[in-house]
Amino acid sequence: MFESLxxxxxxxxxSLRSRGKLSNADIxxxxxxxxxxxxxxxxxxSVVENFVAQIREQSLAVLPTxxxxxxxxxxxxxxVNAALIEILGGSARRIRFAKNPPTVIMxxxxxxxxxxxxxxxxxxxxxxxxxTPLLVASDLQRPNxxxxxxxxxxxxxxxxxAPEPGNGVGDPVKVAKSGIDFAKSxxxxxxxxxxxxxxxxxxxxxxxxxxxxxxxNPDEILFVVDAMIGQDAVRTSQAFLDGVGFDGVVLTKLDxxxxxxxxxxxxxxxxxxxxxxSTGEKIGDFDIFYPDRMASRILGMGDVxxxxxxxxxxxxxxxxxxxxxxxxxxxxFTLEDFLEQLQAMSKMGSMSKILGMLPGxxxxxxxxxxxxxxxxxxxxxxxxxxTPTERRDPxxxxxxxxxxxxxxxxxxxxxxxxxxxxxxxxxxxxKQVRNGAMPAGMGAMGLPTMPKGPAKAVVHKKxxxxxxxxxxxxxxxQ
Amino acid sequence: MSLFSKFIAKVRGTNxxxxxxxxxxxxELLLSxxxxxxxxxxxxxxxxxxxxxxxxxxxxxxxxxxxxxDRSMLLGETTTVIMVVGVNGTGKTTSVAKLAANIKKSGKSxxxxxxxxxxAAAVEQLQTWGSQIGVExxxxxxxxxxxxxxxxxxxxxxxxxxxxxxxxxxxxxxxxxxxMxxxxxxxxxxxxxxxxxxxxxxxxxxxxxxxxxxxxxxxxAVQTTGIILTKLDxxxxxxxALAIENExxxxxxxxxxxxxxxxxxPFEPTNYIQGLLS
Ligand SMILES: Nc1nc2c(ncn2[C@@H]2O[C@H](COP(=O)(O)OP(=O)(O)O)[C@@H](O)[C@H]2O)c(=O)[nH]1
Ligand SMILES: [Mg+2]
Numbered sequence: 211m212f213e214s215l216x217x218x219x220x221x222x223x224x225s226l227r228s229r230g231k232l233s234n235a236d237i238x239x240x241x242x243x244x245x246x247x248x249x250x251x252x253x254x255x256s257v258v259e260n261f262v263a264q265i266r267e268q269s270l271a272v273l274p275t276x277x278x279x280x281x282x283x284x285x286x287x288x289x290v291n292a293a294l295i296e297i298l299g300g301s302a303r304r305i306r307f308a309k310n311p312p313t314v315i316m317x318x319x320x321x322x323x324x325x326x327x328x329x330x331x332x333x334x335x336x337x338x339x340x341x342t343p344l345l346v347a348s349d350l351q352r353p354n355x356x357x358x359x360x361x362x363x364x365x366x367x368x369x370x371x372a373p374e375p376g377n378g379v380g381d382p383v384k385v386a387k388s389g390i391d392f393a394k395s396x397x398x399x400x401x402x403x404x405x406x407x408x409x410x411x412x413x414x415x416x417x418x419x420x421x422x423x424x425x426x427n428p429d430e431i432l433f434v435v436d437a438m439i440g441q442d443a444v445r446t447s448q449a450f451l452d453g454v455g456f457d458g459v460v461l462t463k464l465d466x467x468x469x470x471x472x473x474x475x476x477x478x479x480x481x482x483x484x485x486x487x488s489t490g491e492k493i494g495d496f497d498i499f500y501p502d503r504m505a506s507r508i509l510g511m512g513d514v515x516x517x518x519x520x521x522x523x524x525x526x527x528x529x530x531x532x533x534x535x536x537x538x539x540x541x542x543f544t545l546e547d548f549l550e551q552l553q554a555m556s557k558m559g560s561m562s563k564i565l566g567m568l569p570g571x572x573x574x575x576x577x578x579x580x581x582x583x584x585x586x587x588x589x590x591x592x593x594x595x596x597t598p599t600e601r602r603d604p605x606x607x608x609x610x611x612x613x614x615x616x617x618x619x620x621x622x623x624x625x626x627x628x629x630x631x632x633x634x635x636x637x638x639x640x641k642q643v644r645n646g647a648m649p650a651g652m653g654a655m656g657l658p659t660m661p662k663g664p665a666k667a668v669v670h671k672k673x674x675x676x677x678x679x680x681x682x683x684x685x686x687x688q
Numbered sequence: 689m690s691l692f693s694k695f696i697a698k699v700r701g702t703n704x705x706x707x708x709x710x711x712x713x714x715x716e717l718l719l720s721x722x723x724x725x726x727x728x729x730x731x732x733x734x735x736x737x738x739x740x741x742x743x744x745x746x747x748x749x750x751x752x753x754x755x756x757x758d759r760s761m762l763l764g765e766t767t768t769v770i771m772v773v774g775v776n777g778t779g780k781t782t783s784v785a786k787l788a789a790n791i792k793k794s795g796k797s798x799x800x801x802x803x804x805x806x807x808a809a810a811v812e813q814l815q816t817w818g819s820q821i822g823v824e825x826x827x828x829x830x831x832x833x834x835x836x837x838x839x840x841x842x843x844x845x846x847x848x849x850x851x852x853x854x855x856x857x858x859x860x861x862x863x864x865x866x867x868m869x870x871x872x873x874x875x876x877x878x879x880x881x882x883x884x885x886x887x888x889x890x891x892x893x894x895x896x897x898x899x900x901x902x903x904x905x906x907x908x909a910v911q912t913t914g915i916i917l918t919k920l921d922x923x924x925x926x927x928x929a930l931a932i933e934n935e936x937x938x939x940x941x942x943x944x945x946x947x948x949x950x951x952x953x954p955f956e957p958t959n960y961i962q963g964l965l966s
Contacts, residue, residue: 249724252896255715321919321947322777322892351947353816358809365808377816409922436777440721440896442924449923463776466861467901491776491806 232282237269240286252471254444257478261297265290291505297474298501299483303458305336308429311399312344314390316426318419318454319434320446321407324462326355328434328488329404330362331496336400337368343400346389347372348382348422351406359404366493369398382406382418387425403428410449419454431456432485435472437464443475451480462488465495473504543637545601549593552586591619592629604630710735720927720964723897726934729753750961755933759941759955762913764885767845769853769878771838772916773871773906774890776859779918779944781810783890784856785817786944786952787916792823796851801841802827803834803874804858814856821949824848834858834870835877842881853882862905875910886913888941893919893926903932918944921951925964 241262248258268289276282307313315332317325326349333343345363347370349355356376363370371389374380386403393401403426408415423431433447433456450456459476464487477484484499593601595618600607607615607630616623698705705713713734717727733749761768770787772780784800791798800818802825804810811827818825826841838855845853857874860867878884889912891899906912917929920943929940940955 246724249718250897252721252898255718320894320922322779324777352813354809354813357812358807361808409919411923436892436894438775438892438896438898439894440899440924440928441719442721442894442922443896445923446894463861465863466775466898467863471896 232273232286234270237266237273237286240269241266244290248471248474252438252440252443252475254441254471254475254479256444257475260478261293261474264293268293294474294505295501297478298504299477299499303483303485304498305430305485311397312390312393312401313399314401314403314426314428314430316386316403316405316423316428316431317434317460318405318431318450318456319407320409320436321352323407323434323436324488325349325407325434326358326362326404327491328460328462328486328496329359329402330366330368331488331493332486333363333368333400333402334366334493335496337366341400342398343368343402344389344393344396344398345370346386346393346401346403347374347376348386348389349404349406350374350376350380350382350385351378353377355404355406362493383421383425386422390426401426410446410453416449416453423454430458432458432460433476433480433482434460434462435476437461437472438466439472443472444479447476447480451482456480456482458483458485460484460486460488461499465489477501545593545596545604545633546598548633549590549601552590552593588619588621588625589629592616592621592626595619604633716964717927720925721896721899721931722927723900723931726753726927726931729934751957753934754930754957755937755939757937757939759914759939759957761941762885764882767850767853767882768886769842769845769855769882769884770886770888771855771857771875771878771884771910772888772890773857773910773912774859775861775902776807778859778890778892778895779916780804780859780890781813781817781856782947783888783916783918783942783944783952784814784854785821785823786949787888787942788817788823788852788854789821789949790952791852791854792821797848798823798852798854799841799845799848799850800825801838801853801855803838803841803856805830805832805834805837806858810856810858817949835874838874839877839881842878846881862902862909868905868909872909887911888914888916889938890916890918891926891929891932893917893929894922894924895926895928897928897931899928900931900935903936903938907936907938912938914939914941916940916942916944917955921945927964930961 244265245258245262248261249255253261265286269286272285272289273282276285305313305315317329319325329345333345336343345359345368347356347359349359354377356372356374360370360372371385371392373388374385382405386405389403390401403422405419405422406415408419410416431454433450435443435447439446447459459480459482461473461484473484476482484501484504487497487499489495489497592615595615596607600611600615607626612623612626612630616626619626694705694709698709710731714727714731717730718724722730730749730753733752737745737749772784772787774780781804788798788800800814800823802811802814804814805828808830811830815825815827817823824844826837826844828837828840834857841853841855844850855874855878857871858867860871862868875884875887887910889903889906891902895902903912903915915929915932915938917926917940920926932938933940940957943953943955943960945951945953
C-alpha cells in the first residue's frame with residue numbers, strides 16, 4: 211500500500227521522539243525507513259542515497275555531543291527538517307524584474323505539465339499587483355493551445371498576443387520575438403511567453419526552445435513540472451537545464467496527493483529554486499513556493515502557514531476581527547458564527563484540501579480522502595433553516611423545533627441532533643483552548659541544528675534513452 | 689554486455705551475476721518507476737531462476753507480476769463504448785483521437801464525444817483532431833454538463849449505428865471527490881443507452897508512484913478496464929504501469945509514442961520488458 215512521505219516520516223519519527231536514548235542501530239533503522247519513504251514518494255534514487263547518507267553522517271556526529279536525557283530523536287528530526295529546507299531552496303525567491311521593462315518570463319516544460327494554465331495564473335498574479343502583463347502564444351504545436359490561452363487571457367482581462375493560429379501553423383520563434391516588440395511599443399511592463407511542451411530528449415524541439423530564448427532574451431526562464439513526476443524528473447530536468455536552461459521551477463498539480471518527491475529531486479539536482487506552486491484548476495489556485503512549508507508538509511507537520519494565509523484571505527477582515535474579539539472576551543461561539551465560518555470555508559476551497567494542510571494530516575489520510583464535501587452543504591442547509599434565536603442559543607432547540615428544521619433543510623431529525631451535539635462538543639473544546647490547553651501535536655518544534663549544506667546529487671551519467679521499446683532497441687543496436 | 693544479456697547469461701548459468709550486477713538491476717528497476725515494492729518482488733524471483741531457456745524464464749517472472757487479463761479490446765454487442773479518463777495533461781484527448789484513427793483504419797465506424805467541457809479550448813482541440821482524421825465529434829457547450837454531452841453522443845452513435853463511440857473526459861485529480869462523482873454520473877447516464885465496454889485510464893509514462901493511487905481510485909469510481917500508457921517516446925520508462933498491473937490488476941492495452949495520430953500501438957509486454965533492461 212502506498213503511504214505518503216508525510217505519514218511514513220510521521221511514524222518513523224514518532225518512535226524516535228518517544229524514546230530518550232538512541233543507538234546506532236536506531237539511526238540505521240531510521241535511515242532505512244527514510245530511504246523507503248523517499249523512494250515511494252518518487253524522490254530520485256541518486257538524491258535519496260545522498261540525502262540518507264547526509265542524515266546518517268550528521269546524526270552520528272551530533273549524537274555524542276548531546277547530553278543524556280536530552281531528546282535525541284528531536285535532534286535527528288531537526289537535522290532532517292533543516293536538510294529538507296536547505297535542499298528545497300533555503301529561501302523563496304521572487305521574479306527578478308528587468309531594469310528596462312518589459313520583464314520577460316518564458317515557460318518551458320514537458321507536454322501536459324500545465325504551462326498554459328500557469329501562464330494565465332502568473333499573469334493574474336502579477337496583474338493583481340499592478341503590473342501590465344501580455345501573454346504571448348508561442349505554443350503552435352498542440353491543437354488549440356492558442357485558443358486555450360486566448361480564452362484564459364480573456365477570462366482574466368489580460369491581452370494575448372496571438373498572430374498565428376497554431377495547430378502546426380506559424381513560427382513560434384517569430385511570434386515570441388514580435389510579441390516582445392509589441393509589448394515594448396504598447397508599454398506592457400511584463401511579457402509571459404507560453405511555449406509548446408517538449409521532451410528533454412527531443413533535440414530538434416530543444417533547439418527551437420533555445421531559439422525562442424535567444425529571440426526574447428528572458429529575465430526568467432521557468433521550468434514547469436508536474437508534481438506527480440517520477441524518477442524521470444532527474445533526466446528531464448537535467449536535459450532542460452543543459453538545453454534551454456532555466457532560472458526557477460514551478461511545481462504544478464500540487465493539489466493532488468503526490469507530495470514532495472519531485473520537488474526534492476529537482477531542487478537538489480538543478481540547484482534552481484522552486485518559485486511557485488500551482489494548486490488547482492482555477493486561476494487563483496496559485497501561490498509562491500515556500501520551502502519551509504513544503505518541508506513541514508513532507509514531515510507530516512502540516513502546512514499551517516498556508517492554511518492560515520488562505521483563511522485570512524477567505525474570512526473578510528471584519529468578521530474575523532469580530533470573531534477574535536468574541537473569542538478574547540470569553541463569549542460563546544454560536545451557530546451563527548459557525549454558519550459564517552462555513553461560508554468562508556467554502557470560499558477557501560475543498561474541505562479535503564484544507565484538512566490536508568493540517569498537522570498530522572498524514573495519519574488522517576484515509577479520513578481526509580473520504581471526506582464528503584456535500585456534508586458541508588447539508589450542514590449549511592440545517593443551520594440556515596434555524597431562526598436567529600436558535601442559532602444564538604441552541605439550548606432552545608426542543609423536539610418540535612428540531613422537526614421543523616429537519617423539514618426545512620430536507621434532512622432527518624437525527625441529522626439535526628447530530629449537528630447540535632457536535633457543535634456543543636466543539637464549543638466546549640474552544641473553551642478549553644481559550645483556557646490555555648493547546649491541542650495535541652502543536653508543541654514547539656525545538657531548536658534548529660544547522661546542516662553543512664545541501665546534499666550533492668550524483669547525476670546519473672547514463673545517456674538518456676527513449677522509453678519507446680522500438681526506439682530503445684534501435685539505440686541499443688548502435 | 690547489456691544488463692539484459694548479462695542477466696540472460698546468468699540464467700543460463702554461463703556467467704555469474706555479481707553483487708554489483710544485482711545492484712545495477714535494482715537501480716534500473718527503480719529508475720524505471722517500478723517502485724520499491726515491485727522492484728523487490730522482481731529481484732526475489734530473479735534470484736531464484738535457473739533454466740535452459742533464459743528468455744522464457746525471464747518472461748515467466750515478469751509475466752507473473754503482470755495482470756493475467758486479456759489485453760485485446762472488449763467489444764460491445766452493437767456499439768462498443770469506450771470512455772477515456774485520467775488526471776490532467778496525461779494525453780487523454782490525443783489518445784481519443786489516436787484510438788479513433790486506429791479504429792477507422794480498420795474499416796469500422798466511430799464517433800467521438802467532446803466530454804471535456806471544463807478546460808478552455810478542450811472541445812476545439814478534439815474538433816481539430818476530428819476534422820484531421822475525418823471522424824465526427826459530438827460536442828456541447830463549454831462549461832456545460834459533461835454527462836449530457838456524453839448522452840447526446842451516445843444517442844448519435846445509436847442513430848448512426850456506429851461501431852464505436854469514444855468519450856473524452858476532462859482531466860481530474862483522483863483525490864477530488866466531487867469530480868470523481870461527476871465521472872460516475874457520466875457513466876450512469878451513458879449506460880442508460882449502452883453499457884460502457886472499456887474504461888481506459890491514461891497514465892503518463894513520466895508519472896511516479898502516484899500512478900498507483902490514480903489507478904486505484906479511478907477503478908473504484910468507474911471500473912477501469914485497461915490502461916493507455918502515453919509519452920513513451922520520452923526518457924521515462926513508465927514502470928508504474930507495471931506496478932499498477934501487479935497491484936490493481938488492470939492490463940496496459942495501448943501505448944502512445946508521440947504527438948501525431950499514428951504514434952500509437954497495442955502494448956507488447958515482452959518487448960516492453962526487454963526494453964526496460966536493455
Ligand atoms: N511526446 C508525447 N506527447 C504526447 C503523447 N500523448 C499526448 N501528448 C501531448 O501531451 C499534451 C497533453 O495532451 P492532451 O491530449 O491535451 O492531454 P489531456 O489533458 O489528458 O487531454 C499535448 O501536448 C499532447 O500533444 C505522447 O504519447 N507522446
Ligand atoms: Mg483533454
